[in-house]
Amino acid sequence: MPVRTLALCLDAPMQSWGVRSRGNIRDTGREPSKSGVVGLLGAALGVEREDTGRIADLAGLRMGVRVDREGILERDYHTVQNVPTTTGGGHRTAVSHRYYLADALFLVVLESEDATLLGRIAEGLRKPVWPLFFGRRAFVPARALVGAGQPGEPRSGLGLSDRPLESVLAGHPWLEDRAEVRDVQLKRSEGERDPLRTVVDCRPADPAAEIRPDVPLSFERANRRFATRTVRTGHVSLTDELIRAEEIPCT
Template identity: 40%
Template sequence: MSGTSVLALRLAGPLQSWGASSRFTRRTTESAPTKSGVIGLLAAAAGIERGDDARLAPLAALRFGVRIDQPGTRIRDFHTAHHAVTGASMPLSERFYLADAVFLAAVEGDHTLLTGLRDALRAPVYAPYLGRRSCPPAGRVDLGLHEGARLHDVLQSMPWQASAWYRRGNRSPQALTVLREAGPGESVQTADVQRDQPVSFNAAHRRHALRTVVTLPVIPGLAAAGGSRDMHDPYAALDAFDAVEALEDERP
């Protein structure tokens, strides 16, 4: 099958970090996944080497969007390191992360290309990670391929992906924030510019171009995501303990 489709991804984990412009000893994170980070995740799963710009180009051309389903908490960490050869101490660096965040990301493009990327996520060549190697995803990343769909429609219609413990305290949201690329010929009155359009991941000359990002609210699908993807619910053990105590209290 040819034509345009949308591949949906659930990006969730204990920690995520999506840098767009940080350098040197201060490594910040954006409040949502960057296009560069998500394309890097897909490229790693597909086994594309960092210097293979020719294979990267079709992935970089995909239209990208993300929905903030669970914003998480920004935290700071101090990182120490030593030179691999000399053993000398490297400068202390300050690194920022998003803790307990959940995002719905999606890429729109050629159906055949996205089918291959979906299959790669299910049997990745290199392990995917959420912005940094120290941030593995929790649970399955691939949420399926939507044939003939459009990016905005998928970001609006997909069920709310927040964790079960977060939904307990927040119920169904009135609106969620979507950040996406404008479509071909789409008239955009207000937009932001972000330098996260990947050009090359080569370690010797990593390059990114500017990208236009549109921000807008959407009402997500009415059904919440199934609990099967919640790999860790910190309240589950407490709920089970309370249920046992209740049974004990009912005994004569």
């Protein structure tokens, strides 16, 4: 069966995509995790934490990420008072270290043979059932995830397409919306520009495969479970066409 893809823009002043968070240290990956994106899609569609069937459908989508702006890794501190001690003989103040990305910008592309599911996701992201955020409730989107194609709007994900995932990653307009940054890049030759990093789901037998433990099986608070996937890291060139491309109405 032919595949379809859905291209999304993930832009926010702060984003957090934790994978190995334990205890008082909350990490973040350098790009969106599969579990984080599935949680985002679940919020858009109103999927309950206990609905493992629908979570599995979303986790089964093939995912690719293009890093259109590498974020800055930051850390903040949270304190909680009156935390019971392990001995039960008193209370203490707990300090946690929470990492996040500042000023990051991502193109996320989802691929599936199920065009109906991708269509429901696209509509849900335009009219979400529950609020959307990127890892923490305070980290809300700075622009639409899927563009409406209106003149003058910031660039966003172009939505549904019949093109395969790798083709969308290589040809989707650069999501950078600061004109001065685009102008600087256009003054450079293509060989002088830093390429855009990509992270794409791949087969375990791929020689470049890396393991990521971020495929959600259950989001239940008392029974969070995850499986692994394999990804391949690569790059696409930042061409004049990607920089100059105009916003195209999405379907």
